[in-house]
Amino acid sequence: MFTYMMYGLAVFALGASWVKDRQRSRQALRKSWRALNNMLPEFTAILVLVGLVVTLLTPETISRFLGDNSGFLGMIATAFVGAITLIPGFVAFPLAATLLDHGAGIMQIGVFVSTLMMVGVVTAPLEIKYFGKKETLMRNGLSFLLAFAVAYGLGVLV
């Protein structure tokens, strides 16, 4: 759905640009290709790694793993699982809902959802390539730590 919107937008924008200035539009497409080509080595590598991680860490594996752990240690374990995995929202949220039904705590689910979305261990090589080691370490590290604050807030408020 959103992909179609992106295509619609891109086709419309390129059409408008083409009518206005062909030379410039060609230049834009050359830039598009160069930007894509720069990203491709790490990007394809990440797609392969994500394929492997998703295969090994299935929703069943994750729920079995999280089911046995509770309390603060459980939260830390959950945070690590969330940081490493990169699963799309339409898989993650139903999984989180199931875990809640099976007795997982709000805080644990909060930390899982937060780290899942904000911390990307698997995508770190690409982030390093774009923004360097320091930015990658700081952004992911802070996101990891603050996921606990968000989880605590959720535990108190929800």
Added chain:
Amino acid sequence: MEFLKRYRLLWIFAGFSVVAAVLRPDIAPRLWQNTASNFLEMLAVIPPIFVLLGLLDVWVPKDTVMKWMGDTSGIIGVALSIVLGASSAGPLYGAFPFAAVMLKKGVRLRNVVVFLSAWATLKVPMFLFELSALGPRFAVTRWLLNLPVILLIGWVVERSMTAEQSESLRDQATALAG
């Protein structure tokens, strides 16, 4: 040879997968299926993103971007970064090339980090999913709690960089922006 070297990370990770498939033949079909669907998803999602990036790069003047999101853009720059990030769709790696063009155009580092974090955690399409799966109370509370968190992250990341570090970060991203 140059090609082999440029893609070395790909060969390494592909090696991991081959080893996993040999050690666990039972998961091999699913491994292949998951990896192939990742590539198909990329082929579907990537073309419009990069076409739009190229167009943004040639049509949107640097001065305009700097005025709205640059060093002196203040709260408006932060708000724009949040709106841009939250109205996106797709996985976080789709945000990196966008953020690179933003850096090239002179967007303040703090705003770029806020944009990346908003893309990661405040995305509206994903929020709608969360709403239906975990309920409005959880989803809305999490969204609101994440808002100050990403502002803090942007602020701390920017503060932690020396002038030379942020400059070299900007150069690195600019070189990749195309």
